[in-house]
Amino acid sequence: MTSTVSDPRAPVPSRTGATGPASGKGKGKGKGKGSGSGSPRAKRSVAHRIFGRQPLGLLFSSPYLLFVLAVFAFPIVYSVWISFHDFFFAAPGANPDRPFVGLDNYVAAFSNPAVIRSFGNVGIFLLINVPLTVVLSLLLASALNKVVHARTFLRVSFYVPYVTASVAVVAVWLFLFNGNGLVNSILGPLAPSPSWLINENLAMPVIAIYVTWKQLGFYILLYLAALQNVPKELYESAATDGAGRIRQFFSVTVPGVRPATLLVLLVSTVTGANLFTEPYLLTGGGGPNGASASPVLLMYQLGIQQGQPDVASAIGVVLVIGVLIIAFIQNRLVGERDS
Amino acid sequence: MQTSSVKRSKRVLAVALAAVAGIGLAACSGGSGGGGAAGDLTATGPITIWYSNNATELEWGKQMVEAWNAENPDQKITGQEIPAGKSSEEVIGAAITAGNAPCLVFNTAPSAVGQFEKQGGLVNLSDFDDGASYIEERSGDIAKQYQNADGDYFQLPWKSNPVVIFYNKDLFAAAGLDPENPKLSTYDDFIATSKTLVDAGVAPFAIQPAPTSEFFQMQFDFMPLYAAATGGTPLIEDGKATFADDKGTEVAQFWRDLYDQKLAGQEQYQGDAFADGQAAMAIVGPWAISVYDGVNFGSVPVPTPEATDPKDVWTFSDAKNVGLFSACENKGTAWNVLKFATSEDQDGKFLETTGQMPLRQDLPTVYADYFAANPAYQAFGDQASRTVEVPGGPNTVQIMQAFRDAWSKSVIFGEGDVGQSLTDVATKIDQLATQP
Numbered sequence: 033m034t035s036t037v038s039d040p041r042a043p044v045p046s047r048t049g050a051t052g053p054a055s056g057k058g059k060g061k062g063k064g065k066g067s068g069s070g071s072p073r074a075k076r077s078v079a080h081r082i083f084g085r086q087p088l089g090l091l092f093s094s095p096y097l098l099f100v101l102a103v104f105a106f107p108i109v110y111s112v113w114i115s116f117h118d119f120f121f122a123a124p125g126a127n128p129d130r131p132f133v134g135l136d137n138y139v140a141a142f143s144n145p146a147v148i149r150s151f152g153n154v155g156i157f158l159l160i161n162v163p164l165t166v167v168l169s170l171l172l173a174s175a176l177n178k179v180v181h182a183r184t185f186l187r188v189s190f191y192v193p194y195v196t197a198s199v200a201v202v203a204v205w206l207f208l209f210n211g212n213g214l215v216n217s218i219l220g221p222l223a224p225s226p227s228w229l230i231n232e233n234l235a236m237p238v239i240a241i242y243v244t245w246k247q248l249g250f251y252i253l254l255y256l257a258a259l260q261n262v263p264k265e266l267y268e269s270a271a272t273d274g275a276g277r278i279r280q281f282f283s284v285t286v287p288g289v290r291p292a293t294l295l296v297l298l299v300s301t302v303t304g305a306n307l308f309t310e311p312y313l314l315t316g317g318g319g320p321n322g323a324s325a326s327p328v329l330l331m332y333q334l335g336i337q338q339g340q341p342d343v344a345s346a347i348g349v350v351l352v353i354g355v356l357i358i359a360f361i362q363n364r365l366v367g368e369r370d371s
Numbered sequence: 372m373q374t375s376s377v378k379r380s381k382r383v384l385a386v387a388l389a390a391v392a393g394i395g396l397a398a399c400s401g402g403s404g405g406g407g408a409a410g411d412l413t414a415t416g417p418i419t420i421w422y423s424n425n426a427t428e429l430e431w432g433k434q435m436v437e438a439w440n441a442e443n444p445d446q447k448i449t450g451q452e453i454p455a456g457k458s459s460e461e462v463i464g465a466a467i468t469a470g471n472a473p474c475l476v477f478n479t480a481p482s483a484v485g486q487f488e489k490q491g492g493l494v495n496l497s498d499f500d501d502g503a504s505y506i507e508e509r510s511g512d513i514a515k516q517y518q519n520a521d522g523d524y525f526q527l528p529w530k531s532n533p534v535v536i537f538y539n540k541d542l543f544a545a546a547g548l549d550p551e552n553p554k555l556s557t558y559d560d561f562i563a564t565s566k567t568l569v570d571a572g573v574a575p576f577a578i579q580p581a582p583t584s585e586f587f588q589m590q591f592d593f594m595p596l597y598a599a600a601t602g603g604t605p606l607i608e609d610g611k612a613t614f615a616d617d618k619g620t621e622v623a624q625f626w627r628d629l630y631d632q633k634l635a636g637q638e639q640y641q642g643d644a645f646a647d648g649q650a651a652m653a654i655v656g657p658w659a660i661s662v663y664d665g666v667n668f669g670s671v672p673v674p675t676p677e678a679t680d681p682k683d684v685w686t687f688s689d690a691k692n693v694g695l696f697s698a699c700e701n702k703g704t705a706w707n708v709l710k711f712a713t714s715e716d717q718d719g720k721f722l723e724t725t726g727q728m729p730l731r732q733d734l735p736t737v738y739a740d741y742f743a744a745n746p747a748y749q750a751f752g753d754q755a756s757r758t759v760e761v762p763g764g765p766n767t768v769q770i771m772q773a774f775r776d777a778w779s780k781s782v783i784f785g786e787g788d789v790g791q792s793l794t795d796v797a798t799k800i801d802q803l804a805t806q807p
Contacts, residue, residue, distance in 0.1 A: 123697055124470035126491025146776070203641065211638050212575075230582075230638050230784075316583025316639045321780045325584075336461055337586065338769040339486040 108352070115345035137346040141334075147347060150318075150325045151354075153236050157326070158304045158358075160240035165300045166293060169248055173255030174285055187256075191249035198246065198309040205242055205314060229315050232323040239310045239324055247303065251296045258292030259285070290366065297362045305355045308332065327351050412499055416701040417447045418474040418708065423459070423691070424452040427661065427725040432477065434720065435712050446704045453478060467492030467696065474699035475709060479526055479692045481517065481760050482587065482767045487694060488525045489765040494695040497523040499706050509713060511732030516605070516760040517692065525694065527709055528730040530721065532656025532689035533754040534595040536674070539574075540667045542651040546571035553671060555652075556681075558625045561674040565634040568651045577634040579650035582783045586772040590761065591654050593778060594687040595673045596622045598759040603685040607762040607770070610804050615797035620790040621676050627782045627789055637783055656689045657726050657751040670750060681750070688758035690730060722748075728755040766803045773799050 083090055090097075115137050117130045141147050176186055193201060208214050209228040216223035228234045266284045275283060286293075307326040311318045317333075318325025327347050335344025422432035429452065436450040453476065456462035460483040466472040467490050479487070487493045496502040503524060507514045510528045517528045540550035546568045554560040565577030580592045593614075598604070600618045607613065629635040636644070645653035646663055653659070654673065672684035693713070699705050711717065718729035719738055728734060728751055735742055735752040742749045761767055774796055781792035 121464065121468040121490055123467050123472075123491040125697070128491070206641050210641070211636075227638060316581070317585045319582075319584045319779065320637075320784055321786070322584070322776065333586075333772060336464070338772060339464075339489065339765060340769070 111345040112349055114342055115349050117342060119342040119345075120339050121341060133342075137342045138350070141343045141346045141350075146322050146325060147327070147330055149322055150327045150330050151351075153322075153324060154305060154307055154326050156236045157240045157243075157307060158301060160237055161244050161304050162297060162300050164241070164244045165247065165251055166296055168244065169251035169296060170255050170286070170289065170293070172248070173252045173259060174281065176252065177256060177259045187249075187252075190252050193246045194249035196246075199313060201246060202242075202310065202313045205238075209238055226320075230320045232320055235315050235320060235324040239307070239314060242310060242314065243304065243307070247300065251300065254292050254296055255289060258289040262288035294363065294366045297366060298359050301358055301362065302355055305351060305358075411702065412494070412706065413703040414701045415446050415704045415707075417449065418699060418701050418704050419449045419451070420475040420477065420708065421451060421453045421463075421473045422476075423478040424455075428477075428727075431721050431724040434724070435717055438717075439708060439711055443704075446701070446707075448708060463487065463492075463694075464490070467698070470698050472696035472698040474701065474705040475693055475695055475712075477529065477691075477693050477712070479694040481526065481688075481690055481692055481763070482771065484517075484526045484692070484694065485519070485763050485765040485767050487696075488519060492694075492696055492698075493525040494697050494699070494702060494705075495523050495525055496527060496695060496706075502706075505710060509732070510730045511756075513730060513732070513756065513758065517763075519763055526692040527695075527713065528690060529692045529713065530690065530725075530727045530729050531755050531758055532658050532727055533751055533758050534591065534654055534656050534687045534689055535670045535672055535750065535754065536578075537645060537653045537655055537659060537663065537668045537670050539645065539648070539651050540669055542568065542573040542648065545573045546651075550669065553669070555671050555674055556678045558621070558674055558676055562625070562628055562632070562634065565629060565652075566632065569634055574648055574651040576636045576644065576650045578629065578652040578654065579636045579640055579644035580654050581639055582630075582635075582637050582779075583639050584775060584779055586768050586775050589771055589775050589778060590687050590689060592626055592782075593622060593774070594759065594761070595654065596625065596675075598685040598687055599673045599675045599679065601685075602683070603757060603759055605759050605762060606774075607800065607804050610801070612797035612800040612804070615790075615794045618676075619793050623778070623782050623789045623793060625674075627785060630783055631785055657728060657748055660726050660747055670747075672750075672754065682753070683757075684754070685757040685759060686754060688730075688760050690758070690760060692730075728752060730755070732756065762804065764804065766806055770800050770803050773803065 116132060116134065118133050118136075119130050120128070122128050172190065176183070176190075179186060206213070206229070209216075211227040211230075213227075216227060224231055224234055228238050262285060266288065267280055270280050270284050306328050308328040311324045311326050311329050312332075315324040318329050328351070331344040331347050334347070335341040420432075420436070422428055432450055436448045440447050451473075453459045454462050456465075459476075459478050460480055463472065463476055463479070463483070464486070467487060472492060484493070496506065499505075506517075506524050506527055510517075514524075514528055517524060517526055519525055536555055538550075538553055538555065543550040543553055548554075548564060548567060554564050568574060568577045581588050594606070597606070597614055597619060600622050601613075604613050604618075613619070626635070630637060636650070640647075640649055642649075643662075644650040645655075645659075645668075646666060653663075672679075672681045673686055675684060693709055695702065695705050695709060713729070713731075715731075715737065718731055719741070721727070721729055722734075722738055722741055726745075726748055731737065734755050735749070738752070742752050762770060777792045777796035780786050781789050
């Protein structure tokens with residue numbers, strides 16, 4: 033399937049044209065100067081490598097770069113440092129000893145069954161949430177794209193849960209899913225026992241569905257934007273070839289929005305891995321029996337409430353690595369492959 | 372082209388990360404020598420204090436600040452509510468780390484004091500000449516529970532909310548029970564009464580303590596009853612958990628029976644179950660008297676295995692204390708304000724305004740007029756002298772969370788043996804209690 037898409041876009045050019053429009057002027061010039069000139073060229077390329085082709089660009093991007101360094105890079109490096117030391121938050125003048133402890137914090141974190149369980153929980157969450165998010169948001173976006181009437185109304189309706197604070201929406205879901213809530217009233221004798229949010233097997237799936245529903249509007253918007261870039265001609269030629277609606281969806285729409293799919297996958301995985309508010313509020317602190325505790329909830333309990341930011345950092349570092357691995361796999365499976 | 376630009380940006384990123392790491396490490400290793408006046412306990416001048424944001428405490432706090440400022444124009448207090456956050460303890464913890472904690476916080480949870488002390492955030496009140504003596508004269512024997520392992524006071528025991536059972540008289544009458552003499556003193560009676568209430572359909576549940584997993588919820592189910600069953604034994608004594616015995620098991624089994632028989636709800640209730648008539652009883656302190664204004668309620672001490680004279684029943688304190696924070700510049704003023712705010716006069720005003728019990732010995736006799744005029748509060752005044760506090764030390768929250776997790780499993784959700792679960796968690800808590 034992937035080859036059918038990339039074929040028409042990338043007709044194999046003749047060898048002589050290989051430098052083409054994409055390979056940039058600078059590189060062409062550099063090549064023209066010849067390769068035997070030795071040190072001056074090396075010097076230039078070092079400066080070139082650090083400051084790029086447009087050194088001024090660095091100046092323009094520096095405010096944002098500083099922002100990223102201050103609020104993202106510094107904390108992440110600091111937390112890696114914390115995770116290898118005996119660390120707790122202290123008053124500025126206190127200066128406690130913070131010896132290097134190697135992997136002690138990691139051992140402490142992962143010899144705690146609750147931590148292992150929380151990673152399992154978030155795994156269950158991602159298995160339900162991410163595929164459901166991709167499928168539902170793509171389907172709804174395609175449908176919305178075809179809708180003529182009440183388009184804005186529908187888009188806003190899907191978007192409203194996303195912009196509403198989780199704290200507020202959680203209350204609504206509590207009324208829906210608690211023991212004598214609306215859902216159980218409708219189900220009557222079919223209602224699960226124990227009820228949804230205090231059932232060890234159902235608490236995490238309910239949270240996963242809740243988050244899917246809440247975030248859907250955002251991903252629908254991503255897909256809607258992507259759908260505008262799928263050329264109409266492709267649908268026309270597919271129709272000419274006798275493809276029905278379903279065939280068109282799978283052969284034109286799905287491959288056509290693949291970059292958006294990758295984005296949706298990555299973003300929903302990252303937000304899902306950072307699950308906190310829902311187990312904190314919807315299931316009263318990761319209940320029942322830790323069945324809905326997420327790694328971030330435990331990081332909060334350990335790092336903020338229990339004064340062990342070092343162990344919490346260790347969990348955080350493992351979580352980041354885990355998410356990076358999943359993202360890498362997703363990128364490999366779904367992302368565009370560079371030749 | 373694309374790959375080379377990716378490589379380049381990766382290199383730039385690596386350089387940047389290395390630079391940031393350097394800054395981070397330097398920041399960690401450097402920065403010695405805090406405020407110059409850190410050890411000075413006599414400095415005077417303006418100070419800032421934080422108080423709780425509930426209406427009645429706010430009213431008292433403002434009144435106290437005004438009274439002080441009128442007499443001490445050169446040492447003015449700036450009072451403000453504790454900034455909003457998930458909990459006061461987190462806000463205070465963050466302020467300690469940032470170095471901008473106020474001088475006094477009139478809402479310091481005893482469960483957090485050990486951590487604040489470890490963080491270097493609190494001043495040892497015993498270092499003031501009259502520190503320990505003032506605290507012990509005011510609070511009596513109960514003060515000892517608020518010392519750290521070395522016998523020092525890093526908190527001033529301020530006020531308590533001794534936990535008792537509130538019951539809804541109307542619902543009891545509707546279920547055919549005597550609303551003036553409810554049978555709630557023994558476990559058997561309590562369960563029988565609960566059963567009558569639920570069977571009669573007057574409320575979905577007899578009692579509804581929060582069944583959620585937060586560490587502090589154990590203060591409102593296990594702790595009061597364990598204190599009552601043992602005549603005031605704390606959870607941890609001499610570094611060892613005390614509760615993995617017959618008494619502890621009996622308390623846990625009592626609650627498990629309530630959950631098993633659906634007399635207590637396993638699911639958190641949105642709102643206040645007692646106020647909404649979802650539960651016929653509540654396990655709360657005197658702060659609730661003004662909150663449950665619309666409910667026709669009575670109060671009795673928490674139940675014990677065998678009937679105990681109410682005059683001998685112990686319970687959990689639900690105390691909030693005052694901490695003097697090390698970031699404070701004018702510690703001399705702060706200490707004087709602390710004494711002023713906990714003077715007999717101000718304690719009386721606090722009692723009148725909030726209905727909470729100052730941690731002051733002989734409360735019923737000192738404020739005899741108040742209790743004569745407010746009989747609803749009388750039992751609390753007497754009960755306030757028999758309260759147990761959470762264990763001290765830097766790992767309190769960890770200990771309580773470990774207990775709560777075990778409790779949630781074996782008591783609320785009825786998995787496994789209650790006694791075994793207490794034994795297991797006691798072993799874990801023994802370890803935690805000795806960790807620095």
